[in-house]
Amino acid sequence: MDLSPGKLDSLFHALGDPTRRAIVERLSEGPATVSDIAAPFEMSLPAVMVHLRKLEAAGLVVSEKSGRVRTLTLVTASYTTIRSWLDAQRAAWEARLDRMERFALGHKKRTGG
């Protein structure tokens, strides 16, 4: 799994925008064409395309063209990359809380408190 700083930068950056998250939310329900995706937004097609390109560049979305229709699919593995980073941080603070708890218990035993 690619946990490189550049990969994480582009993933977090791509998701830091409400339109791009709305596109991801739509694609979580299944692949869709560019016009399907653009429909709910009060936005020009070129403006939507800019967002789609950022999502593709981040690896969150892949697109395939068949004739004149471009279909987009979510790359669910990208979520795993973000979750792995978040989980690593959580593991670090949970380990620290465990150490603190053990220390407190040891102290209680030592002092008979």
Next chain:
Amino acid sequence: MDLSPGKLDSLFHALGDPTRRAIVERLSEGPATVSDIAAPFEMSLPAVMVHLRKLEAAGLVVSEKSGRVRTLTLVTASYTTIRSWLDAQRAAWEARLDRMERFALGHKKRTGG
């Protein structure tokens, strides 16, 4: 839990930078002073402060000043906000995969294949 677009924007944006993620990684191991945090970076203290202010604004970090020393603590609940959004997307695509599987099984039964 605040899953508003603005909150998610600022959280994802805050984490879309390698220095800010490195600060979060450091704080996952426990609270630290501003100088502790600035030490590993080849960066001026004011530059580090800009990153810390973004992390505070996003609600990922809180700081407390005691005399001349400012101590920073990670707000672990912010992770839960990000994870909730990610989990909601995953739930959507897993539900879709389940529907597809049930449909395929039904088809197999119908056709005796």
